[in-house]
Amino acid sequence: NELQRGENVSKDFLQSSGLAERLAAMPDVTRDEVQAMTKGTVPEVQQVMLGENVIPTYAKQFTDIHYPDFEPASADSRYEAMRLAEASYDMNMRRDNLDGAEFAAAALDDLQDLDRRYRPGTTEAQALAKYGDYTIPGGENYREMLLTLPMGPAKKQTYEEWVAGGMQGQWSTKTGTAQEPVKFQSSHWDQPNVISHIRMNDRTDAEGKKVLFIEELQSDWAQEGRKKGFAKGENKQALAAQYDKLNAERNKLESKLSTADDADPATLGILDSLKTVYEEMLALADRMTAERSAIPSAPFVRDTKDWVDLSLKNILKRAVDEGYDRVAFINGKQSADRYQLTKYLDKLEFIRTSGGIAPGPDELGNGMLIGYDKSGHRIIEE
Numbered sequence: 552n553e554l555q556r557g558e559n560v561s562k563d564f565l566q567s568s569g570l571a572e573r574l575a576a577m578p579d580v581t582r583d584e585v586q587a588m589t590k591g592t593v594p595e596v597q598q599v600m601l602g603e604n605v606i607p608t609y610a611k612q613f614t615d616i617h618y619p620d621f622e623p624a625s626a627d628s629r630y631e632a633m634r635l636a637e638a639s640y641d642m643n644m645r646r647d648n649l650d651g652a653e654f655a656a657a658a659l660d661d662l663q664d665l666d667r668r669y670r671p672g673t674t675e676a677q678a679l680a681k682y683g684d685y686t687i688p689g690g691e692n693y694r695e696m697l698l699t700l701p702m703g704p705a706k707k708q709t710y711e712e713w714v715a716g717g718m719q720g721q722w723s724t725k726t727g728t729a730q731e732p733v734k735f736q737s738s739h740w741d742q743p744n745v746i747s748h749i750r751m752n753d754r755t756d757a758e759g760k761k762v763l764f765i766e767e768l769q770s771d772w773a774q775e776g777r778k779k780g781f782a783k784g785e786n787k788q789a790l791a792a793q794y795d796k797l798n799a800e801r802n803k804l805e806s807k808l809s810t811a812d813d814a815d816p817a818t819l820g821i822l823d824s825l826k827t828v829y830e831e832m833l834a835l836a837d838r839m840t841a842e843r844s845a846i847p848s849a850p851f852v853r854d855t856k857d858w859v860d861l862s863l864k865n866i867l868k869r870a871v872d873e874g875y876d877r878v879a880f881i882n883g884k885q886s887a888d889r890y891q892l893t894k895y896l897d898k899l900e901f902i903r904t905s906g907g908i909a910p911g912p913d914e915l916g917n918g919m920l921i922g923y924d925k926s927g928h929r930i931i932e933e
Contacts, residue, residue: 595700595701596700596746596861597698597699597700597701598698598865599696599699599745600694600695600696601681601694602680602683602692602693602694602695680695681695682695682750682767685750685766685928686750686752686766687766687885689754690752690754690764690766691752691753691754692752693751693766694751694752695748695749695751696748696749696869697742697747697748697749698745698746698748698749698861698862699742699743699744699746700746700849700851701744702734702743702744733847733848734847735772735846735847735852737771737772738927739771740771744849745771745772746770746772746849746852746858747768747769747770747851747859747861747862748767748768748769748771749768749862749866750766750767751763751764751765751766751866752764752766754879756879760876760877761875761876761877762875762876762877762879763866763869763870763873763875763878763879764878764879764881765866765878765879765880765881766881767881768859768862768866768880769929770852770855770858770862772846772849772852772858773858774929775846776846776852776853777902779844780841780845780846781845781846781847781848781852782842782846782847782848783842783845784848785842787839787842787843790838790839790842791839793835794835794836794839797828797831797832801825801828801829804821804824805825807821808821808825866878897924897925898922899920899921899931900921900923901919901921902918902919902921
């Protein structure tokens, strides 16, 4: 309880990491034991950049290798260069006509060319970003930063969950058996588990200062969760097993009822039991449907403050590391002008945050106004 009350402790993290359940079973636990349990459970946020850093760092290191001295078998990393060239850059047909050293040389040659073509800020690099047309004039070096959660290893069930789920799958120890890892797929991005996306470019202000300009900061995951609700993390196998058990009980009661005497007082008891089973099955079916249709929960996405803070920290770190003088964000008027709202705006919605009933049609209270374009992309948030 003391841990959960800490201002820097995320309740979502405690639940998703399994720490809450483990700590509940340990009335007395030391700081060292908590640190040992959290090792490897802290969510690792990854960056995916579209529009820069197109060629992986491990490929760039090969550009200074002299071809005559190149020996494909001398290092694992050189095999990786060959694999990259063959798999990603259509080199497979050339390999049939070249020996190993010649193919490696050709692969490195292509990597050098790609490195030159796709340096940050080039036309080719920026073409890999998806929404470069949704910007206001005057920016350079447009790119998109996606903050993602890795798919990671499969989540483990407890022993009790495995038993309740009908003991499906193999079981070797009580540490758990695999479940599907959390995955959210936004309609705007090819990459899974995007916590938030940041669209940015470079500008120079009236004072000649170098500005990192943020065109858009948004979380599709959080938005979908707010609309459809987040999954509660209930074990689907356990729910299905519980439903099957109730269904078997229902069949047994219906069989008894079919041969029961209406005048027998016991018949009324059968009817009462059957009614209870029906109600439990309906409630369970609702839970199963809600779990299937809900958005998977994960750290950062349930609370707007969490994903915004995470995004801002990444923006500020980038600004410092890359020598920007200032960071600026697009405002509502610029966003409206950028999207030519009379042409692109498809839907507006107002989400009340003040609670209670709105005072009247002209007084909606405090809240957030959100506008969407025809593709469902959020273009206004005030």
